[in-house]
Amino acid sequence: MKFDTMGLDNALLKSLKDYIDTFDNKENNIISILHYAQDIFGYLPKELQVYIARLTNLPASRINGIVTFYSFFNENKMGKxxxxxxxxxxxxxxxxxxxxxxxxxxxxxxxxxxxxxxxxxxxxxxxxxxxxxxxxxxxxxxxxxxxxxxxxxxxxxxxxxxxxxxxx
Ligand code: FES
Known part of the structure; x- marks a missing residue:
């Protein structure tokens, strides 16, 4: 099923997918995956969280719970x-x-x-x-x-x- 990535860069999405695919146990490595995603996109918008949820087979609500719990993750674009x-x-x-x-x-x-x-x-x-x-x-x-x-x-x-x- 296709889902809306709201104009997120395709090359970056592919890079993220390749990174996620390196893990057999994606759930145990979710923090690393989110760090990687934030490093390449700069932040973790909702549509990116949904993308990660799909590729890791975790509920989007779980991903969002982690992103909002840790202060080092940002859902919004950050300035310098x-x-x-x-x-x-x-x-x-x-x-x-x-x-x-x-x-x-x-x-x-x-x-x-x-x-x-x-x-x-x-x-x-x-x-x-x-x-x-x-x-x-x-x-x-x-x-x-x-x-x-x-x-x-x-x-x-x-x-x-x-x-x-x-x-x-
Ligand atoms: S109320 Fe204590 S530093 Fe602002």
Whole structure:
């Protein structure tokens, strides 16, 4: 039966199938299979999960359960910079919701939190244990404290510059 791969790259799907075929016991190797799929596609969208379910004879719900359980798997396209805005209570009362809005507006993020240019993902997180310097924003591994709405443009610019430096 044919199923919808929603425009996923055929060469990559073939590579994934070849990789899956190397395992006699696909169920025992499902984490490796998902890692491989994420490495070549960059993320694990639902249609790819269904594809993997078919080739491993596992229920799609089981695959989805694994993908959503482990934080190192992503169902959505990821940008280079992961912007986490803390909406824990201490940060929230100091205005982190406004900061979240400012990031979303500035980066024109879509419903999945991906910026229009594909470089940033904006997400909310709960307390990261740095309440004393709230509102807190984390970009990849870097923590920003006492963030104000007026800092948002600067934070974005610093990471765009970082990227430009890496590319030169
Ligand atoms: S509530 Fe944001 S760091 Fe604790």
């Amino acid at each position: 910079f992961k912007v986490d805005v803390c909406l824990g209570t201490a940060c929230f009362v100091k205005g982190s919701e406004e900061i979240m809005k400012a990031f979303k507006d500035e980066l024109s993020v879509d419903g999945d939190g991906l910026s229009e240019d594909g470089l940033f993902n904006v997400n909310s997180i709960r307390c990261v244990g740095a309440c004393g310097i709230g509102p807190v924003v984390r970009v990849n591994d870097k923590i920003y404290g006492h963030v104000e709405v007026s800092d948002v443009k600067e934070i974005i610019k610093a990471h765009r510059n970082e990227l430009a430096t890496e590319e030169n």
